Amino acid sequence: MLRSLTRTPLMASTVQKQAVRSFMTSVAVADRPRSKALGAVRTGGGSKDSLDISNLDDFQFDDSTTVGYDTMEAQREVRKYLRITKYELPKLKEFVKPFQPPTKTQILRFRTSTYLGEANHPAAPKVVLTVPTKSLPLTNPELHKFLLLVGPRYDPVKEQIKMSCEKFQDRSQNFKWLSDVLDTLINEAKKDPEQFKDVELDLRHAAKSMKPKVRFPKEWNRPVNKAVEASA
Structure with missing residues (x-):
């Protein structure tokens, strides 16, 4: 009984080897005509390989x-x-539709970017919102509180608010999010604006753009000799 158990794995491996050998032999015999045909195509029926660069014919300027x-x-x-x-x-x-300029109530400006040839560009859903502060329906105390809430998104040189959103994959959702945030800021600015009238605006983010440009005074220019210009 022990001998039969010890010989069983050896017998199984021998049977497997014989089965694999017979299968490979049958495949080779069955695939022999196909291999000959492929060899004839590759070699052109001769001993040379037609796909070898060294065996290509010389260019006869016929193509x-x-x-x-x-x-x-x-x-x-x-x-x-x-x-x-x-x-x-x-x-x-x-x-084609005739151009109609925006009305006084249409104060929001949305900017988007489209990348030609890239339908799924990661920056395509981004939406940028700009709105002039003078067009907002706010009084001076309310506008002051609104600018405090906006923070560095306020540009004092252009006097406009700039916000962007790219949280969502759909561009229309970014449109809606910016519009809702602006409405929330306006409603919040109208709540007790007098409490924040003594708080100064922090404009350090725009210090570089607000810095006056130094220009060379005209009085310091070198005097021009008109006689030299006339001779030239």
């Missing part, structure tokens, strides 16, 4: 070169866009 094919491909692409310009662009006239 275009690689540079020539590249030039023709560039011409095809140019003609493609010329056809689009001639036949497709005139169809867009049906969708």
Whole structure:
């Protein structure tokens, strides 16, 4: 009994080897005509390999070169866009709408960026909101509190608020988020604005842009000799 148990793994491995050997032999016999056909295609029916660069025939100038094919491909692409310009662009006239300037109530300006050829660009959903402070429906105390709440998003040189959002993948959600935040800030600024009238605005973020530019005084210019200019 022990001998049979000890010989069983050896017998199993021998049977497996024989089965694999017979299977490989049958595959080789069955695939022999196909291998011969592939060898005939690769070697062209002879002893030379037609895909070997050293066995290629000399160029007889009976076909275009690689540079020539590249030039023709560039011409095809140019003609493609010329056809689009001639036949497709005139169809867009049906969708033309007259320009209407924004009204006094339309004070919000949204800016987005579109990257051609990249539909899923990571910066495409970003939306930037700018609004002039003079257009906000706020009194002077309310505007002062509003600017305190906004903080460094206020530009004192351009007198406008600038905010951006890229939290969501959908651009419309970023539009809505900015609009809601602006409404919340305006409503909060209208609550007891007199309590913050003594608080000064922190404009250190705009100190560089508010710094006056030093210009060379005209009185310090070197006097010009008119006689020398006339002779020149």
